[in-house]
Amino acid sequence: SQQGEEDPQALSIQEGENATMNCSYKTSINNLQWYRQNSGRGLVHLILIRSNEREKHSGRLRVTLDTSKKSSSLLITASRAADTASYFCATGKNTGTASKLTFGTGTRLQVTL
Amino acid sequence: NAGVTQTPKFQVLKTGQSMTLQCAQDMNHEYMSWYRQDPGMGLRLIHYSVGAGITDQGEVPNGYNVSRSTTEDFPLRLLSAAPSQTSVYFCASSALRGANQPQHFGDGTRLSIL
Numbered sequence: 001s002q003q004g005e006e007d008p009q010a011l012s013i014q015e016g017e018n019a020t021m022n023c024s025y026k027t028s029i030n031n032l033q034w035y036r037q038n039s040g041r042g043l044v045h046l047i048l049i050r051s052n053e054r055e056k057h058s059g060r061l062r063v064t065l066d067t068s069k070k071s072s073s074l075l076i077t078a079s080r081a082a083d084t085a086s087y088f089c090a091t092g093k094n095t096g097t098a099s100k101l102t103f104g105t106g107t108r109l110q111v112t113l
Numbered sequence: 114n115a116g117v118t119q120t121p122k123f124q125v126l127k128t129g130q131s132m133t134l135q136c137a138q139d140m141n142h143e144y145m146s147w148y149r150q151d152p153g154m155g156l157r158l159i160h161y162s163v164g165a166g167i168t169d170q171g172e173v174p175n176g177y178n179v180s181r182s183t184t185e186d187f188p189l190r191l192l193s194a195a196p197s198q199t200s201v202y203f204c205a206s207s208a209l210r211g212a213n214q215p216q217h218f219g220d221g222t223r224l225s226i227l
Contacts, residue, residue, distance in 0.1 A: 004155075030213060033215065035218075040220075041220050042117070042205075043203070043218040044218070045216060045217070088156070099210045099213055100158060100161070100171070101158070101216065103148075103157075104155050106155060
């Protein structure tokens with residue numbers, strides 16, 4: 001079952017614009033992670049935000065987490081054509097002997113020149 | 114530094130055949146996992162391992178076996194391939210318990226079952 005659901009499913013913007021993707025989840029979490037996937041490649045980790053954090057930055061990326069609303073957002077500022085990819089959120093939760101990540105279905109971002 | 118290496122990159126099987134998808138990492142990571150990615154469904158966890166000799170089931174384990182005899186390798190075995198197992202398979206690793214750490218992914222194995 002999917003824990004994270006991204007919105008929108010697809011997003012098309014022009015280079016230089018900002019892109020915002022949202023992720024909602026259903027149960028309590030220990031952390032939330034965002035990944036990027038270029039076509040035909042594996043996922044690449046972008047940023048991890050813990051449940052006691054509200055905002056994190058990494059270069060042109062800004063992630064927020066609202067645990068009361070069970071939602072997160074990923075903002076990419078000043079987008080570039082190279083940002084064209086699918087973006088996934090993944091919720092992490094400690095369970096017994098191990099901990100598991102549950103991925104959402106992703107947002108496909110297209111950045112045009 | 115190769116990271117996570119998956120072989121083969123592509124494979125076509127007939128229904129009922131068996132095969133092993135290979136995954137190797139050179140980062141001395143304890144945690145390794147297998148996911149399948151299907152259109153519109155994101156990634157689903159098949160099996161995972163918290164260290165050599167220890168494996169456990171994920172969300173969709175049926176039809177798959179794993180073993181972890183070394184820290185570096187975590188092969189995924191399809192026992193009797195079915196068309197429903199047509200998918201892209203990703204192996205991932207992390208230094209510590211999986212959900213609390215960034216995952217390092219391989220580039221995937223694209224598997225078609227006819």
